[in-house]
Amino acid sequence: MLRFVTAREIGSILPSYLVKVETTRRIFSVELSTHFDVQKIHDAAINSLDIDLVEDRYLLSGAGNGTIVIHDLHNITGLPHCTYPEVCHVGRGNRNRHKYSVETVQWYPLDTGMFVSSGMDKLLKVWDTNTMRTADEFEFSAGIYTHHMSSTATQHCLVAVATGSSKVKLLDLKSGSATHTLRGHRQTVFSAMWSTRDEFILATGSRDSKVMLWDVRCAKGAMMVLDQHNGDTSAGSNSVNTAHSGHVNGVCFTPDGLHVVTFGTDHTLRIWSTATGQNTMVNFGRVTNESKRSVKMTISGGSKPQLVFVPSVSDILIYDLVSGTKVSTLRGHYNQVNCCTFHRAYHDLYSCGNDRNILIWKPLLDTTLAYDEFLHNGSKSKEDRTNSFVRRIGTADSWSSDED
Amino acid sequence: MSRKRTLPDVYRSRKRVCATPANHSSQEALNTNGVDWNDGESSNHIDNSIVPNDTSCALAYLKNLFPVEKFEGRLPPIILQHQLYAIVSNRTLVDQQLMELRNCGKIKLFKLGSEASEFCVLYADDYKSHVRKFIQNMSLNQAVIEKFLTSVVDQCQDISLSKHKLMTELKFKDEEVTQLVKACVLTVRDVGSWWMAFPGAGIFMKSFIRGRKAVLMMIRKCKYKEIIREELKSRKLPRIARLGMEYHIHDLIGADLVECVPTTSGMLLRLQE
Numbered sequence: 001m002l003r004f005v006t007a008r009e010i011g012s013i014l015p016s017y018l019v020k021v022e023t024t025r026r027i028f029s030v031e032l033s034t035h036f037d038v039q040k041i042h043d044a045a046i047n048s049l050d051i052d053l054v055e056d057r058y059l060l061s062g063a064g065n066g067t068i069v070i071h072d073l074h075n076i077t078g079l080p081h082c083t084y085p086e087v088c089h090v091g092r093g094n095r096n097r098h099k100y101s102v103e104t105v106q107w108y109p110l111d112t113g114m115f116v117s118s119g120m121d122k123l124l125k126v127w128d129t130n131t132m133r134t135a136d137e138f139e140f141s142a143g144i145y146t147h148h149m150s151s152t153a154t155q156h157c158l159v160a161v162a163t164g165s166s167k168v169k170l171l172d173l174k175s176g177s178a179t180h181t182l183r184g185h186r187q188t189v190f191s192a193m194w195s196t197r198d199e200f201i202l203a204t205g206s207r208d209s210k211v212m213l214w215d216v217r218c219a220k221g222a223m224m225v226l227d228q229h230n231g232d233t234s235a236g237s238n239s240v241n242t243a244h245s246g247h248v249n250g251v252c253f254t255p256d257g258l259h260v261v262t263f264g265t266d267h268t269l270r271i272w273s274t275a276t277g278q279n280t281m282v283n284f285g286r287v288t289n290e291s292k293r294s295v296k297m298t299i300s301g302g303s304k305p306q307l308v309f310v311p312s313v314s315d316i317l318i319y320d321l322v323s324g325t326k327v328s329t330l331r332g333h334y335n336q337v338n339c340c341t342f343h344r345a346y347h348d349l350y351s352c353g354n355d356r357n358i359l360i361w362k363p364l365l366d367t368t369l370a371y372d373e374f375l376h377n378g379s380k381s382k383e384d385r386t387n388s389f390v391r392r393i394g395t396a397d398s399w400s401s402d403e404d
Numbered sequence: 405m406s407r408k409r410t411l412p413d414v415y416r417s418r419k420r421v422c423a424t425p426a427n428h429s430s431q432e433a434l435n436t437n438g439v440d441w442n443d444g445e446s447s448n449h450i451d452n453s454i455v456p457n458d459t460s461c462a463l464a465y466l467k468n469l470f471p472v473e474k475f476e477g478r479l480p481p482i483i484l485q486h487q488l489y490a491i492v493s494n495r496t497l498v499d500q501q502l503m504e505l506r507n508c509g510k511i512k513l514f515k516l517g518s519e520a521s522e523f524c525v526l527y528a529d530d531y532k533s534h535v536r537k538f539i540q541n542m543s544l545n546q547a548v549i550e551k552f553l554t555s556v557v558d559q560c561q562d563i564s565l566s567k568h569k570l571m572t573e574l575k576f577k578d579e580e581v582t583q584l585v586k587a588c589v590l591t592v593r594d595v596g597s598w599w600m601a602f603p604g605a606g607i608f609m610k611s612f613i614r615g616r617k618a619v620l621m622m623i624r625k626c627k628y629k630e631i632i633r634e635e636l637k638s639r640k641l642p643r644i645a646r647l648g649m650e651y652h653i654h655d656l657i658g659a660d661l662v663e664c665v666p667t668t669s670g671m672l673l674r675l676q677e
Contacts, residue, residue: 024411025411028411229562229563229564231562231564239594240564240566240593240596240597281496281499281500282496282499283489283495283496283498283499284495285660286660323494323496324495324496325494
């Protein structure tokens, strides 16, 4: 890396190249962090996580008993170990809490003063973070599996709601009512996500094995129905084209919005081009999918090649988006993993599951290794420790090992 | 969990074996804001038409494995797509090369049955000769089949056909479509759409499923549910499974039904739960 820093100094490489390279190295070395933890508040299976986009500071989590907790992820002590504290939560005593499980939580993209949660009690609630009370509530005809607000939208303030009925509803937060109903799916819609590139493109995945791309400005219906065989796309064949051979659990756009990744119960992961709707035919092998609800995947944008983090049974699998090879398996959870979310700045992965844990996966840095060694040396006798301490003062370097 | 994961070669810390031309190109790549694009350049100089790619070689090998004589000429050599994954390790490469071969018109892909996504590969020439042989035995309108073979099979590379395409674009009439279904070249998929198919698929599937079940049963009966590949090859399959042990082993490995573990006594096949 120092070679790259020198090269950047003399101008032989662009600064963004160094950023990309170092980010890639960090993201590829992600592993379970033993020094960082999240304060344990949840006592039920955690279904969804979200990190705010404004400061990348607050972690919002929703659980199976209707509770919602917010943790503060800023480590201001400077120590190499920390337990992220809870800021506030919607507990069992809160009058406005969800009666059944919370399936999805999401921060309002522009401000942490508001967040939206939805769950199996058929309600979508808009919360005021400062008072922890609901500002607004919307009722639907069936349980809500996912909802999503576009992070790049400037012209609209729509929330796409994927419900147990086959309709996808668009809610306008400014006017406070449902503006559109997107008809096209025939069974439960499990997941929905707005495009990260176009604020009017929405992708939905449903139990009827179809993935549809919608342009919400268009009144006619789905813009595209994705076909796994890449057959001809005439009007008649749209009704039979399936994206997977099983239910479509998870839909995720890549950060550049050019591709969409879908995950199905036929144990396959597929990447589609958003512009043409073609299956890129990247083969990931068998990615076990035992989830009966929506699965929330995440894609790291900073690395080249981009990596997709897929929760699969009780592990998180990391795949290379371009070649389809498995980079690694992250084992740590005791039960099914429901959601994983990526921290853009620190390149950490936060995951939650049915085992009531939120686990943090951090890049393996030299400081972590040095701290591990420091702790290990700390278990020796007192004289050794003082000797090593004195020697360390002499060398004025508190991270180097005294053994080599 | 190993701490070392194969990073993409971003740091280029390994020295290149090739001479200076590669170095110059990699310097250029450093200046362009991206990863080295020139990695695969040397392979482009090989004339692709002469040297067959990995997938074609694997296809030819598997075609040889298929016991045509055991079916008394009722079946052409059928290869399953996932058998290729057992031979060529990079699955995406196999998929892409299969796509290329399909677009050239050398092979055809068919979807077998309603279970998940089992695709079988047939060489285009084998398919056409098989269909022609089949219709000679039955009293069907040969002209329709010939029209189908020339217009659809040669030009259209899709797995399924919709009513719109058949009737309006290719000008097939309703009775002609019925004839095609009778000739087993088309199978009903949904109200207005059909899968492409080949006659005799049922015979193949019966043998194949029975054989697969028999091999899996053999492995399941072993202690620890694992067996060395050579030992499995030496075991005899029951009479109903006519496809041969090698064929089934490739199928099991490619479909991820068994896990391959390299050991000092050879490749170990362990049953996956």
